[in-house]
Amino acid sequence: MRVRRLRSGLRGWGGVGAMAVVCVLALAFVLVLPATRSHGGPPPAAGGAGAARGVQARAGDCDDGDVQNRSLAPADADGPAVERIRKRGSLVVGVDQNSYGWGYRNPNSTSDDLDGFDIALARRIAQDLLGSPTKVTFRAIPTNEREHAVESGRVDLVVRTMTITCKRLEKVAFSAPYFLTGQQVLAPRTSPITGYDASLAGKKVCSATGSTAYDHLSADRKSGALPASTDISTTVPNQLDCLVRLQLGDVDAVVTDGALAASQAAQDPAVELKGGTFTKEYYGVAMQRGADDLVRQVNRSLEDYRKDGGWKAAYDHWLSATLGKDSESATPPAPAYR
Incomplete structure (x- = not known):
């Protein structure tokens, strides 16, 4: 396949020419990523009958200084959002496919699978919800489409280096934080x-x-x-x-x-x-407002991921070479719940 031969030739992604080719390929894939060892179609649009009403804070009573502490407590919760995903048999996740170490197609690999820290997290959530890390459909979502992809029901989750903010809480619900940056x-x-x-x-x-x-x-x-x-x-x-x-x-x-x-x-x-970082920000998993059962399930996955060493193993594998083994980002954020 010509695309694969081009991709495998971009070893290291260094230089202007290589990066330009990567971006051309990215445009060809945007929003049409195939299912990765998965089954089922897209989730239904938001606001279906029986959806629980969200209780996460709106921007009006929110402070960006502690916005990462406003998610729902983890639980093995059943509800309409989780039921739809289990009935479909696949978790639909919006991701990046061009961010090295986070969500990307490895140009040195012969596989079409995505790699990276966010991809590993999405697979872990699929494992916990559906019993297998392969029961996930990845969809490429541009930076400026992340909130709309969740609101419209095009995806169940967005796991794409998405900072938790009060402004975004008006449109989506967030998990507890899973990464600290700035x-x-x-x-x-x-x-x-x-x-x-x-x-x-x-x-x-x-x-x-x-x-x-x-x-x-x-x-x-x-x-x-x-x-x-x-x-x-x-x-x-x-x-x-x-x-x-x-x-x-x-x-x-x-x-x-x-x-x-x-x-x-x-x-x-x-x-x-x-220079150094000039803000402190936390990444979270974005979901539809009102999908309280899914938020609690994802927070349960994050809790277990931190405790069983999965988070640390993913950091060491994907990010330690660029961010350092002892950086502030090398430890998962300690969650606090609303």
Whole structure:
């Protein structure tokens, strides 16, 4: 198959040409990922009869400083959401397919399977819900489509480096946090940019549409925390597209989660992280509001995943090489429930 031969030739994903080909291939796969050893069709749209009413906090009484502590307590809960998934026999999960270490197609593998930390977590949830890690259908979801994919019922879950925020709680429910990160600047090694500071004056910065990175850039430029001359007009549907823009010289820097930026720096030795993280953010699994039974089941999976060493094994395998064995991110966040 021609696509597979092209993919296997992109060893390491380094350089502009390789990254450009990866993005072309990504567009061909977006939203049409095949089932990965799975069966069944898409879940029904939200709001079906009998759905339990959600009790997670809305943005109006929410504080982003402790938003990660507002999920429901774990339980082996039965309900309409879990029943639909079990009846279908497959968990439908929105994921990334282009983020090295998180959700990606390994260019050095002859398999079409996805790899990465988020993929391993999705398989663990499928194992706990359906008795097998292979009973999962992966669907590629762009960064700016994550909330809509959940709201519309196109997927049961989104496991895609998605930060828990009060704004997003208006549209989706979240699990307890499963990863700690923060926003960071990525730029060429030769760049005079030193971090998220005055060195961004007059620079063109790329971020993903609908991302917390863009939210911070916009708010900080309005407040004066970021130089008014910083150009933040370049936004893209998928965060990886920012790296390609950077490599092509279209932008001067990228702002994204430090966990993602570290993986991108590992792929291309011409870029590096500039300065430390300037926020503290937590990734969560996104689900439909009102699917309390599914939220509790996912939190049960996360609880067990932390306790039995599965989380740590996944971190060591997929992320320790880029984030470090002793970084703040190397330990799973301690959950607190509403």
